[in-house]
Amino acid sequence: MNKKEIKLKIYGMSCDDCALTIERNLLTQNGVIDAKVSYREKEGIAIIDADSIKPEDILGNSIFSINSKYKAIIKKE
Amino acid sequence: MQYDLIIVGWGAAGFSAAIRASEITGEEMKIALIGKGNIGGTCVNVGCIPSKFLIEKSLRINDILYNSNGVSKAELFSEVMKELKNTVYKSRVGKYEDVIKNYKNVDLYYGEASFLDNRNIQVKNANNTHILRGSYIIISTGSSPTIPPFANLNDIKTSDNFWDIEVLPEKLAIIGGGPIGLEIGQAMRRFGTEVSIFEIANEILPGYSEEIQSAARNIMQYDGIQIHTDTKIDNITSEKSKCIFYGNNKECFDEILIATGRYPNTATLNLQAAGVQTDSKGFIITDRKMKTSSEGIFAAGDCVSGKLKLETLSAREGVIAVENIFGYGKEIDLNATPWAIFTTPNIAGVGISEHDAIQKGLLFDKRVIDASSAIRNSISGNKYGFAKILIERTNRKILGIEVISPEAADFIVEGVYALRFGLTVDDIIDSTHIFPSHSEIIKMAAQSFKRDINKMSCCME
Numbered sequence: 001m002n003k004k005e006i007k008l009k010i011y012g013m014s015c016d017d018c019a020l021t022i023e024r025n026l027l028t029q030n031g032v033i034d035a036k037v038s039y040r041e042k043e044g045i046a047i048i049d050a051d052s053i054k055p056e057d058i059l060g061n062s063i064f065s066i067n068s069k070y071k072a073i074i075k076k077e
Numbered sequence: 078m079q080y081d082l083i084i085v086g087w088g089a090a091g092f093s094a095a096i097r098a099s100e101i102t103g104e105e106m107k108i109a110l111i112g113k114g115n116i117g118g119t120c121v122n123v124g125c126i127p128s129k130f131l132i133e134k135s136l137r138i139n140d141i142l143y144n145s146n147g148v149s150k151a152e153l154f155s156e157v158m159k160e161l162k163n164t165v166y167k168s169r170v171g172k173y174e175d176v177i178k179n180y181k182n183v184d185l186y187y188g189e190a191s192f193l194d195n196r197n198i199q200v201k202n203a204n205n206t207h208i209l210r211g212s213y214i215i216i217s218t219g220s221s222p223t224i225p226p227f228a229n230l231n232d233i234k235t236s237d238n239f240w241d242i243e244v245l246p247e248k249l250a251i252i253g254g255g256p257i258g259l260e261i262g263q264a265m266r267r268f269g270t271e272v273s274i275f276e277i278a279n280e281i282l283p284g285y286s287e288e289i290q291s292a293a294r295n296i297m298q299y300d301g302i303q304i305h306t307d308t309k310i311d312n313i314t315s316e317k318s319k320c321i322f323y324g325n326n327k328e329c330f331d332e333i334l335i336a337t338g339r340y341p342n343t344a345t346l347n348l349q350a351a352g353v354q355t356d357s358k359g360f361i362i363t364d365r366k367m368k369t370s371s372e373g374i375f376a377a378g379d380c381v382s383g384k385l386k387l388e389t390l391s392a393r394e395g396v397i398a399v400e401n402i403f404g405y406g407k408e409i410d411l412n413a414t415p416w417a418i419f420t421t422p423n424i425a426g427v428g429i430s431e432h433d434a435i436q437k438g439l440l441f442d443k444r445v446i447d448a449s450s451a452i453r454n455s456i457s458g459n460k461y462g463f464a465k466i467l468i469e470r471t472n473r474k475i476l477g478i479e480v481i482s483p484e485a486a487d488f489i490v491e492g493v494y495a496l497r498f499g500l501t502v503d504d505i506i507d508s509t510h511i512f513p514s515h516s517e518i519i520k521m522a523a524q525s526f527k528r529d530i531n532k533m534s535c536c537m538e
Binding site for chain 2: 042072
Protein backbone atom coordinates (compact mmCIF):
# COMPACT_ATOMS: atom_id res chain seq x y z
CA MET A 1 0.00 0.00 0.00
CA ASN A 2 1.27 3.44 -0.96
CA LYS A 3 -0.23 5.88 1.55
CA LYS A 4 -0.56 9.49 0.51
CA GLU A 5 -2.02 12.47 2.38
CA ILE A 6 -4.29 14.80 0.41
CA LYS A 7 -5.19 18.20 1.82
CA LEU A 8 -8.54 19.62 0.77
CA LYS A 9 -10.03 23.10 0.93
CA ILE A 10 -13.77 22.54 1.34
CA TYR A 11 -16.54 25.02 0.56
CA GLY A 12 -20.23 24.98 1.47
CA MET A 13 -20.02 23.72 5.07
CA SER A 14 -22.28 25.48 7.57
CA CYS A 15 -21.91 23.30 10.69
CA ASP A 16 -19.98 20.40 12.25
CA ASP A 17 -22.56 17.98 10.83
CA CYS A 18 -21.51 19.03 7.34
CA ALA A 19 -17.94 18.08 8.17
CA LEU A 20 -19.11 14.70 9.47
CA THR A 21 -21.24 14.08 6.38
CA ILE A 22 -18.29 14.79 4.11
CA GLU A 23 -16.00 12.65 6.24
CA ARG A 24 -18.40 9.68 6.07
CA ASN A 25 -18.73 10.00 2.31
CA LEU A 26 -14.99 10.14 1.85
CA LEU A 27 -14.53 7.03 3.99
CA THR A 28 -16.89 5.05 1.75
CA GLN A 29 -14.76 5.80 -1.31
CA ASN A 30 -12.56 2.99 -2.61
CA GLY A 31 -8.92 3.78 -1.97
CA VAL A 32 -9.60 6.18 0.90
CA ILE A 33 -7.95 4.87 4.08
CA ASP A 34 -8.84 7.69 6.44
CA ALA A 35 -10.48 11.12 6.32
CA LYS A 36 -10.80 14.05 8.70
CA VAL A 37 -12.78 17.21 7.94
CA SER A 38 -12.86 20.40 9.98
CA TYR A 39 -15.80 22.78 9.69
CA ARG A 40 -13.84 25.44 11.58
CA GLU A 41 -10.83 25.26 9.23
CA LYS A 42 -12.95 24.62 6.12
CA GLU A 43 -10.40 21.98 5.33
CA GLY A 44 -10.02 18.25 5.22
CA ILE A 45 -7.36 15.58 5.03
CA ALA A 46 -7.78 12.30 3.20
CA ILE A 47 -5.29 9.46 3.40
CA ILE A 48 -5.45 7.50 0.17
CA ASP A 49 -3.85 4.38 -1.22
CA ALA A 50 -2.04 6.00 -4.14
CA ASP A 51 -1.74 2.59 -5.79
CA SER A 52 -5.51 2.33 -6.18
CA ILE A 53 -6.71 5.94 -6.68
CA LYS A 54 -5.25 9.25 -7.82
CA PRO A 55 -5.48 12.34 -5.57
CA GLU A 56 -7.91 14.05 -8.00
CA ASP A 57 -10.27 11.06 -7.75
CA ILE A 58 -11.22 12.43 -4.33
CA LEU A 59 -12.93 15.34 -6.13
CA GLY A 60 -15.03 12.78 -8.01
CA ASN A 61 -16.67 11.69 -4.74
CA SER A 62 -20.42 12.26 -5.04
CA ILE A 63 -20.30 14.55 -1.98
CA PHE A 64 -18.45 17.06 -4.19
CA SER A 65 -20.54 16.51 -7.34
CA ILE A 66 -21.82 19.42 -9.39
CA ASN A 67 -25.24 19.16 -7.74
CA SER A 68 -23.92 18.92 -4.17
CA LYS A 69 -23.68 21.97 -1.89
CA TYR A 70 -20.16 20.94 -0.92
CA LYS A 71 -17.21 21.68 -3.22
CA ALA A 72 -13.52 21.01 -2.77
CA ILE A 73 -10.17 21.70 -4.28
CA ILE A 74 -6.92 19.89 -3.57
CA LYS A 75 -4.69 22.30 -1.69
CA LYS A 76 -1.32 22.82 -3.33
CA GLU A 77 1.56 23.53 -1.00
CA MET B 78 -0.97 36.87 0.89
CA GLN B 79 -2.43 33.37 0.37
CA TYR B 80 -5.26 32.76 -2.12
CA ASP B 81 -7.16 29.67 -3.24
CA LEU B 82 -7.06 30.98 -6.79
CA ILE B 83 -5.01 33.69 -8.49
CA ILE B 84 -6.21 34.90 -11.88
CA VAL B 85 -3.72 36.91 -13.92
CA GLY B 86 -5.61 39.05 -16.41
CA TRP B 87 -8.97 40.75 -15.98
CA GLY B 88 -10.50 40.39 -19.43
CA ALA B 89 -13.29 38.06 -20.55
CA ALA B 90 -11.49 34.85 -19.56
CA GLY B 91 -10.35 36.16 -16.17
CA PHE B 92 -13.75 37.58 -15.30
CA SER B 93 -15.68 34.47 -16.26
CA ALA B 94 -13.21 32.38 -14.25
CA ALA B 95 -13.59 34.60 -11.18
CA ILE B 96 -17.38 34.61 -11.41
CA ARG B 97 -17.67 30.84 -12.00
CA ALA B 98 -15.31 30.04 -9.10
CA SER B 99 -17.35 32.37 -6.89
CA GLU B 100 -20.61 30.73 -8.01
CA ILE B 101 -19.36 27.19 -7.40
CA THR B 102 -18.18 28.00 -3.86
CA GLY B 103 -21.02 30.31 -2.83
CA GLU B 104 -18.44 33.12 -2.90
CA GLU B 105 -16.27 31.32 -0.33
CA MET B 106 -13.26 30.89 -2.58
CA LYS B 107 -10.58 33.47 -1.89
CA ILE B 108 -9.57 34.88 -5.27
CA ALA B 109 -7.00 37.44 -6.41
CA LEU B 110 -7.71 39.05 -9.79
CA ILE B 111 -4.66 40.81 -11.22
CA GLY B 112 -4.68 43.19 -14.16
CA LYS B 113 -3.20 46.22 -15.77
CA GLY B 114 -4.83 48.66 -18.15
CA ASN B 115 -8.57 49.09 -18.22
CA ILE B 116 -10.55 46.41 -16.44
CA GLY B 117 -12.49 44.21 -18.86
CA GLY B 118 -9.65 43.61 -21.30
CA THR B 119 -9.75 43.78 -25.08
CA CYS B 120 -13.40 43.03 -25.84
CA VAL B 121 -15.12 45.81 -23.96
CA ASN B 122 -12.39 48.44 -24.23
CA VAL B 123 -10.86 48.12 -27.68
CA GLY B 124 -12.44 45.09 -29.36
CA CYS B 125 -15.99 43.89 -29.88
CA ILE B 126 -17.82 46.76 -28.20
CA PRO B 127 -16.24 49.76 -29.99
CA SER B 128 -16.02 47.97 -33.34
CA LYS B 129 -19.63 46.82 -33.29
CA PHE B 130 -20.73 50.29 -32.17
CA LEU B 131 -18.97 51.86 -35.14
CA ILE B 132 -20.39 49.24 -37.51
CA GLU B 133 -23.95 49.70 -36.23
CA LYS B 134 -23.76 53.49 -36.53
CA SER B 135 -22.30 53.25 -40.02
CA LEU B 136 -25.17 51.00 -41.09
CA ARG B 137 -27.67 53.63 -39.99
CA ILE B 138 -25.77 56.58 -41.39
CA ASN B 139 -28.33 57.46 -44.06
CA ASP B 140 -31.22 57.42 -41.58
CA ILE B 141 -29.24 59.52 -39.11
CA LEU B 142 -28.22 62.04 -41.78
CA TYR B 143 -31.81 62.19 -43.10
CA ASN B 144 -33.01 63.13 -39.62
CA SER B 145 -30.15 65.55 -38.91
CA ASN B 146 -30.45 69.06 -40.20
CA GLY B 147 -27.60 69.53 -42.66
CA VAL B 148 -25.03 67.57 -40.65
CA SER B 149 -22.13 66.30 -42.77
CA LYS B 150 -20.74 62.79 -42.62
CA ALA B 151 -17.52 64.19 -41.10
CA GLU B 152 -19.47 65.95 -38.32
CA LEU B 153 -21.52 62.85 -37.74
CA PHE B 154 -18.37 60.70 -37.52
CA SER B 155 -16.87 62.94 -34.82
CA GLU B 156 -20.11 62.72 -32.89
CA VAL B 157 -20.21 58.92 -33.29
CA MET B 158 -16.64 58.59 -31.98
CA LYS B 159 -17.56 60.61 -28.88
CA GLU B 160 -20.61 58.40 -28.35
CA LEU B 161 -18.43 55.34 -28.90
CA LYS B 162 -16.12 56.32 -26.05
CA ASN B 163 -19.10 56.91 -23.80
CA THR B 164 -20.58 53.52 -24.70
CA VAL B 165 -17.28 51.81 -23.98
CA TYR B 166 -17.04 53.59 -20.62
CA LYS B 167 -20.61 52.68 -19.65
CA SER B 168 -20.13 49.07 -20.74
CA ARG B 169 -16.90 48.78 -18.77
CA VAL B 170 -18.45 50.23 -15.63
CA GLY B 171 -21.76 48.37 -15.97
CA LYS B 172 -20.48 45.00 -17.10
CA TYR B 173 -17.13 44.79 -15.31
CA GLU B 174 -16.34 47.36 -12.61
CA ASP B 175 -19.77 47.23 -10.96
CA VAL B 176 -20.10 43.48 -11.48
CA ILE B 177 -16.88 42.58 -9.68
CA LYS B 178 -17.84 44.75 -6.71
CA ASN B 179 -20.60 42.20 -6.03
CA TYR B 180 -17.98 39.54 -5.26
CA LYS B 181 -16.50 40.29 -1.85
CA ASN B 182 -14.34 37.18 -2.11
CA VAL B 183 -12.41 38.68 -5.04
CA ASP B 184 -9.49 41.05 -4.35
CA LEU B 185 -8.32 43.22 -7.25
CA TYR B 186 -4.63 43.95 -7.76
CA TYR B 187 -3.52 46.53 -10.31
CA GLY B 188 -0.02 45.99 -11.64
CA GLU B 189 2.49 43.97 -13.60
CA ALA B 190 2.44 40.30 -12.65
CA SER B 191 5.43 37.99 -12.86
CA PHE B 192 5.91 34.47 -11.58
CA LEU B 193 8.49 33.88 -8.85
CA ASP B 194 7.85 30.12 -9.01
CA ASN B 195 4.86 27.88 -9.74
CA ARG B 196 2.85 29.13 -6.75
CA ASN B 197 4.05 32.68 -6.09
CA ILE B 198 3.40 35.76 -8.17
CA GLN B 199 4.80 39.24 -7.71
CA VAL B 200 2.48 42.15 -8.58
CA LYS B 201 4.23 45.45 -8.96
CA ASN B 202 2.82 48.90 -9.63
CA ALA B 203 4.14 52.43 -9.15
CA ASN B 204 3.29 52.43 -5.44
CA ASN B 205 3.42 48.85 -4.19
CA THR B 206 4.80 45.39 -4.64
CA HIS B 207 2.73 42.42 -3.49
CA ILE B 208 3.71 38.77 -3.32
CA LEU B 209 0.67 36.52 -3.77
CA ARG B 210 0.62 32.76 -3.24
CA GLY B 211 -2.07 30.64 -4.87
CA SER B 212 -3.17 27.02 -4.63
CA TYR B 213 -4.20 27.42 -8.26
CA ILE B 214 -3.38 30.00 -10.91
CA ILE B 215 -5.16 30.86 -14.15
CA ILE B 216 -3.26 32.90 -16.73
CA SER B 217 -5.60 34.97 -18.90
CA THR B 218 -3.49 37.93 -19.98
CA GLY B 219 -4.88 38.17 -23.51
CA SER B 220 -3.14 39.44 -26.62
CA SER B 221 -2.12 42.69 -28.31
CA PRO B 222 -1.92 43.86 -31.94
CA THR B 223 1.35 43.08 -33.70
CA ILE B 224 3.18 46.08 -35.13
CA PRO B 225 5.68 45.72 -37.97
CA PRO B 226 9.24 46.72 -36.98
CA PHE B 227 9.35 49.58 -39.50
CA ALA B 228 6.19 51.24 -38.17
CA ASN B 229 6.44 54.14 -35.74
CA LEU B 230 3.62 54.10 -33.21
CA ASN B 231 2.99 57.82 -33.85
CA ASP B 232 2.34 57.16 -37.53
CA ILE B 233 -0.14 54.34 -37.24
CA LYS B 234 -3.27 53.15 -35.50
CA THR B 235 -4.01 49.64 -34.27
CA SER B 236 -7.28 48.17 -33.05
CA ASP B 237 -6.13 49.36 -29.59
CA ASN B 238 -6.24 53.07 -30.42
CA PHE B 239 -8.22 53.43 -33.65
CA TRP B 240 -11.10 54.49 -31.37
CA ASP B 241 -9.23 57.69 -30.45
CA ILE B 242 -9.69 59.12 -33.97
CA GLU B 243 -11.91 62.19 -33.85
CA VAL B 244 -11.62 63.52 -37.40
CA LEU B 245 -13.01 61.50 -40.29
CA PRO B 246 -10.02 60.45 -42.44
CA GLU B 247 -10.50 61.10 -46.15
CA LYS B 248 -8.15 58.27 -46.96
CA LEU B 249 -7.53 55.21 -44.78
CA ALA B 250 -5.00 52.45 -45.39
CA ILE B 251 -5.58 49.17 -43.64
CA ILE B 252 -2.60 46.84 -43.54
CA GLY B 253 -3.98 43.35 -43.05
CA GLY B 254 -7.02 41.89 -44.75
CA GLY B 255 -8.27 39.84 -41.82
CA PRO B 256 -11.58 40.20 -39.95
CA ILE B 257 -10.60 43.41 -38.11
CA GLY B 258 -9.45 45.08 -41.34
CA LEU B 259 -12.61 44.15 -43.21
CA GLU B 260 -15.00 45.17 -40.45
CA ILE B 261 -13.42 48.56 -39.82
CA GLY B 262 -12.77 49.15 -43.52
CA GLN B 263 -16.38 48.58 -44.46
CA ALA B 264 -17.69 50.75 -41.61
CA MET B 265 -15.35 53.62 -42.50
CA ARG B 266 -16.27 53.35 -46.18
CA ARG B 267 -19.89 53.99 -45.25
CA PHE B 268 -18.82 57.27 -43.66
CA GLY B 269 -17.31 58.20 -47.03
CA THR B 270 -13.65 57.42 -46.35
CA GLU B 271 -11.58 56.10 -49.26
CA VAL B 272 -10.41 52.75 -47.92
CA SER B 273 -7.53 50.65 -49.24
CA ILE B 274 -6.76 47.23 -47.77
CA PHE B 275 -3.25 45.80 -48.19
CA GLU B 276 -2.78 42.08 -47.66
CA ILE B 277 0.50 40.22 -47.96
CA ALA B 278 -1.23 36.90 -48.80
CA ASN B 279 -2.77 36.19 -52.18
CA GLU B 280 -6.30 36.76 -50.88
CA ILE B 281 -8.01 38.69 -48.12
CA LEU B 282 -9.12 36.60 -45.12
CA PRO B 283 -6.11 34.27 -45.40
CA GLY B 284 -6.80 30.88 -43.87
CA TYR B 285 -10.51 31.01 -44.67
CA SER B 286 -12.14 28.94 -47.43
CA GLU B 287 -11.82 29.95 -51.07
CA GLU B 288 -15.58 30.57 -51.27
CA ILE B 289 -15.38 32.99 -48.33
CA GLN B 290 -12.31 34.74 -49.70
CA SER B 291 -13.88 35.21 -53.11
CA ALA B 292 -17.24 36.44 -51.75
CA ALA B 293 -15.50 38.76 -49.26
CA ARG B 294 -13.47 40.33 -52.06
CA ASN B 295 -16.65 40.89 -54.10
CA ILE B 296 -18.42 42.42 -51.09
CA MET B 297 -15.52 44.79 -50.31
CA GLN B 298 -15.10 45.84 -53.93
CA TYR B 299 -18.86 46.35 -54.37
CA ASP B 300 -18.64 48.77 -51.45
CA GLY B 301 -15.84 50.65 -53.21
CA ILE B 302 -12.92 49.41 -51.09
CA GLN B 303 -9.59 49.01 -52.87
CA ILE B 304 -8.05 45.58 -52.31
CA HIS B 305 -4.32 45.03 -52.79
CA THR B 306 -3.33 41.40 -52.28
CA ASP B 307 0.15 39.88 -52.63
CA THR B 308 1.34 43.24 -51.35
CA LYS B 309 4.13 43.51 -48.83
CA ILE B 310 4.47 46.89 -47.13
CA ASP B 311 8.15 47.83 -46.94
CA ASN B 312 7.97 51.03 -44.94
CA ILE B 313 5.72 53.65 -43.38
CA THR B 314 6.75 57.27 -43.02
CA SER B 315 5.04 60.32 -41.65
CA GLU B 316 5.60 63.75 -43.20
CA LYS B 317 2.60 65.97 -43.89
CA SER B 318 0.56 62.82 -44.30
CA LYS B 319 1.25 59.19 -43.53
CA CYS B 320 2.74 57.28 -46.42
CA ILE B 321 3.24 53.61 -47.10
CA PHE B 322 5.81 52.13 -49.45
CA TYR B 323 5.32 48.88 -51.32
CA GLY B 324 7.30 47.68 -54.33
CA ASN B 325 8.03 50.84 -56.28
CA ASN B 326 4.89 52.54 -55.00
CA LYS B 327 4.32 55.25 -52.46
CA GLU B 328 0.80 56.10 -51.35
CA CYS B 329 -0.24 58.58 -48.67
CA PHE B 330 -3.19 58.50 -46.31
CA ASP B 331 -4.74 60.43 -43.44
CA GLU B 332 -4.68 57.35 -41.22
CA ILE B 333 -3.01 53.96 -41.37
CA LEU B 334 -4.51 51.05 -39.43
CA ILE B 335 -2.28 48.05 -38.77
CA ALA B 336 -4.34 44.87 -38.43
CA THR B 337 -1.84 42.13 -39.18
CA GLY B 338 -2.41 39.81 -36.24
CA ARG B 339 -1.93 39.57 -32.50
CA TYR B 340 0.79 38.43 -30.10
CA PRO B 341 0.26 37.01 -26.59
CA ASN B 342 0.73 39.18 -23.51
CA THR B 343 3.08 36.69 -21.88
CA ALA B 344 6.57 38.20 -22.28
CA THR B 345 6.70 39.83 -18.84
CA LEU B 346 5.14 36.95 -16.88
CA ASN B 347 8.42 35.07 -16.32
CA LEU B 348 6.64 31.85 -17.26
CA GLN B 349 9.91 29.94 -17.16
CA ALA B 350 10.03 30.33 -13.37
CA ALA B 351 6.65 28.61 -13.17
CA GLY B 352 7.50 25.86 -15.67
CA VAL B 353 4.77 26.97 -18.07
CA GLN B 354 5.57 26.06 -21.68
CA THR B 355 4.77 28.28 -24.65
CA ASP B 356 4.88 27.86 -28.40
CA SER B 357 7.43 29.65 -30.57
CA LYS B 358 5.32 32.84 -30.55
CA GLY B 359 4.88 32.90 -26.76
CA PHE B 360 1.29 31.58 -26.69
CA ILE B 361 0.74 29.24 -23.73
CA ILE B 362 0.35 25.55 -24.55
CA THR B 363 -2.60 23.88 -22.80
CA ASP B 364 -4.52 20.65 -23.10
CA ARG B 365 -8.27 20.63 -23.71
CA LYS B 366 -8.85 20.96 -19.96
CA MET B 367 -6.91 24.27 -20.15
CA LYS B 368 -4.09 22.80 -18.05
CA THR B 369 -0.61 24.10 -18.78
CA SER B 370 2.61 22.12 -18.46
CA SER B 371 2.86 23.21 -14.80
CA GLU B 372 0.62 21.43 -12.29
CA GLY B 373 -2.03 23.69 -10.79
CA ILE B 374 -1.56 26.38 -13.45
CA PHE B 375 -4.21 26.81 -16.13
CA ALA B 376 -4.49 29.25 -19.03
CA ALA B 377 -7.52 30.69 -20.82
CA GLY B 378 -8.28 33.18 -23.55
CA ASP B 379 -6.23 34.87 -26.25
CA CYS B 380 -2.90 33.99 -24.61
CA VAL B 381 -3.53 30.28 -25.31
CA SER B 382 -1.83 28.62 -28.29
CA GLY B 383 -3.48 27.33 -31.43
CA LYS B 384 -7.01 28.62 -31.48
CA LEU B 385 -9.34 31.39 -32.57
CA LYS B 386 -9.17 34.68 -30.72
CA LEU B 387 -12.78 35.03 -29.67
CA GLU B 388 -14.30 36.70 -26.61
CA THR B 389 -16.85 33.93 -26.16
CA LEU B 390 -14.21 31.22 -26.43
CA SER B 391 -12.03 33.03 -23.88
CA ALA B 392 -14.92 33.19 -21.44
CA ARG B 393 -15.71 29.49 -21.96
CA GLU B 394 -12.08 28.56 -21.41
CA GLY B 395 -12.07 30.54 -18.16
CA VAL B 396 -15.10 28.58 -16.97
CA ILE B 397 -13.58 25.24 -18.03
CA ALA B 398 -10.29 26.00 -16.25
CA VAL B 399 -12.16 26.73 -13.01
CA GLU B 400 -14.45 23.71 -13.28
CA ASN B 401 -11.41 21.48 -13.73
CA ILE B 402 -9.86 22.86 -10.56
CA PHE B 403 -12.94 21.33 -8.89
CA GLY B 404 -12.38 18.05 -10.74
CA TYR B 405 -15.32 18.30 -13.15
CA GLY B 406 -13.28 16.94 -16.06
CA LYS B 407 -14.54 19.48 -18.62
CA GLU B 408 -12.91 19.91 -22.05
CA ILE B 409 -13.06 22.78 -24.51
CA ASP B 410 -14.90 21.92 -27.72
CA LEU B 411 -13.17 24.04 -30.33
CA ASN B 412 -14.99 22.25 -33.12
CA ALA B 413 -18.38 23.52 -31.95
CA THR B 414 -17.14 27.07 -31.37
CA PRO B 415 -18.71 29.47 -33.87
CA TRP B 416 -16.97 32.49 -35.33
CA ALA B 417 -18.33 35.53 -37.14
CA ILE B 418 -17.05 38.51 -39.05
CA PHE B 419 -19.39 41.47 -38.71
CA THR B 420 -19.19 42.66 -42.28
CA THR B 421 -22.37 43.30 -44.25
CA PRO B 422 -23.46 40.65 -44.98
CA ASN B 423 -22.06 38.72 -42.01
CA ILE B 424 -19.54 35.95 -42.57
CA ALA B 425 -19.87 33.10 -40.05
CA GLY B 426 -18.98 29.49 -39.57
CA VAL B 427 -18.63 26.55 -37.23
CA GLY B 428 -16.97 23.16 -37.41
CA ILE B 429 -14.34 21.83 -39.75
CA SER B 430 -13.38 23.53 -43.01
CA GLU B 431 -13.20 21.68 -46.31
CA HIS B 432 -9.42 22.19 -46.34
CA ASP B 433 -9.06 20.56 -42.91
CA ALA B 434 -11.47 17.75 -43.82
CA ILE B 435 -9.26 16.91 -46.81
CA GLN B 436 -6.10 17.17 -44.69
CA LYS B 437 -7.59 14.75 -42.16
CA GLY B 438 -8.59 12.33 -44.92
CA LEU B 439 -12.26 12.44 -43.94
CA LEU B 440 -14.87 10.98 -46.26
CA PHE B 441 -17.30 13.83 -46.71
CA ASP B 442 -19.86 15.36 -49.03
CA LYS B 443 -20.51 19.07 -49.46
CA ARG B 444 -23.11 21.37 -50.91
CA VAL B 445 -22.77 25.09 -51.57
CA ILE B 446 -25.83 27.16 -52.43
CA ASP B 447 -25.99 30.80 -53.40
CA ALA B 448 -27.61 33.29 -51.03
CA SER B 449 -30.15 34.14 -53.72
CA SER B 450 -31.69 30.69 -53.10
CA ALA B 451 -33.27 32.08 -49.92
CA ILE B 452 -36.02 34.46 -50.98
CA ARG B 453 -35.38 36.75 -47.99
CA ASN B 454 -32.06 37.70 -49.58
CA SER B 455 -33.68 39.06 -52.71
CA ILE B 456 -36.30 40.86 -50.58
CA SER B 457 -33.58 42.55 -48.53
CA GLY B 458 -31.45 43.29 -51.59
CA ASN B 459 -28.44 41.29 -50.47
CA LYS B 460 -26.30 40.50 -53.51
CA TYR B 461 -23.53 38.34 -52.14
CA GLY B 462 -23.44 35.24 -50.01
CA PHE B 463 -23.78 31.51 -49.78
CA ALA B 464 -24.23 28.61 -47.41
CA LYS B 465 -21.92 25.64 -47.44
CA ILE B 466 -22.43 22.44 -45.49
CA LEU B 467 -20.00 19.56 -45.08
CA ILE B 468 -21.33 16.19 -43.87
CA GLU B 469 -19.74 12.85 -43.08
CA ARG B 470 -20.47 10.52 -46.00
CA THR B 471 -21.08 7.47 -43.82
CA ASN B 472 -23.54 8.81 -41.26
CA ARG B 473 -24.58 12.22 -42.71
CA LYS B 474 -23.55 14.04 -39.50
CA ILE B 475 -22.76 17.74 -39.89
CA LEU B 476 -19.02 18.41 -40.04
CA GLY B 477 -19.00 22.12 -40.77
CA ILE B 478 -21.11 25.06 -41.90
CA GLU B 479 -20.04 28.35 -43.50
CA VAL B 480 -22.49 31.12 -44.27
CA ILE B 481 -22.33 34.57 -45.77
CA SER B 482 -25.70 36.20 -45.22
CA PRO B 483 -27.36 39.05 -43.36
CA GLU B 484 -27.80 37.98 -39.71
CA ALA B 485 -25.43 35.00 -40.13
CA ALA B 486 -23.72 35.90 -36.83
CA ASP B 487 -27.09 35.36 -35.14
CA PHE B 488 -28.20 32.14 -36.78
CA ILE B 489 -24.87 30.26 -37.05
CA VAL B 490 -25.74 28.90 -33.59
CA GLU B 491 -27.93 26.39 -35.45
CA GLY B 492 -24.67 24.83 -36.58
CA VAL B 493 -23.30 24.88 -33.03
CA TYR B 494 -26.19 22.71 -31.84
CA ALA B 495 -25.78 20.43 -34.84
CA LEU B 496 -22.11 19.84 -34.04
CA ARG B 497 -22.46 19.65 -30.26
CA PHE B 498 -25.23 17.10 -30.40
CA GLY B 499 -24.04 15.15 -33.45
CA LEU B 500 -27.04 16.05 -35.62
CA THR B 501 -27.32 14.88 -39.21
CA VAL B 502 -28.21 16.91 -42.28
CA ASP B 503 -31.62 15.18 -42.13
CA ASP B 504 -32.20 16.57 -38.63
CA ILE B 505 -31.79 20.07 -40.10
CA ILE B 506 -34.15 19.25 -42.99
CA ASP B 507 -36.72 17.88 -40.54
CA SER B 508 -36.60 21.07 -38.44
CA THR B 509 -39.03 23.71 -39.61
CA HIS B 510 -37.42 27.09 -40.17
CA ILE B 511 -39.10 30.49 -40.36
CA PHE B 512 -40.10 31.60 -43.85
CA PRO B 513 -38.97 34.02 -45.17
CA SER B 514 -35.88 34.34 -42.96
CA HIS B 515 -32.18 34.55 -43.58
CA SER B 516 -31.62 31.43 -41.46
CA GLU B 517 -33.60 29.47 -44.05
CA ILE B 518 -30.44 29.35 -46.16
CA ILE B 519 -29.02 26.67 -43.84
CA LYS B 520 -32.11 24.51 -44.29
CA MET B 521 -31.97 24.98 -48.06
CA ALA B 522 -28.30 24.02 -48.14
CA ALA B 523 -29.26 20.90 -46.17
CA GLN B 524 -32.13 20.15 -48.57
CA SER B 525 -29.71 20.39 -51.50
CA PHE B 526 -28.20 17.10 -50.32
CA LYS B 527 -31.37 15.29 -51.31
CA ARG B 528 -33.01 17.32 -54.07
CA ASP B 529 -32.41 20.00 -56.69
CA ILE B 530 -33.44 23.14 -54.85
CA ASN B 531 -34.05 24.89 -58.16
CA LYS B 532 -37.07 22.61 -58.53
CA MET B 533 -38.40 23.51 -55.09
CA SER B 534 -41.26 25.87 -54.29
CA CYS B 535 -41.07 28.27 -51.34
CA CYS B 536 -41.40 26.60 -47.93
CA MET B 537 -40.83 23.14 -49.39
CA GLU B 538 -40.35 20.81 -46.44
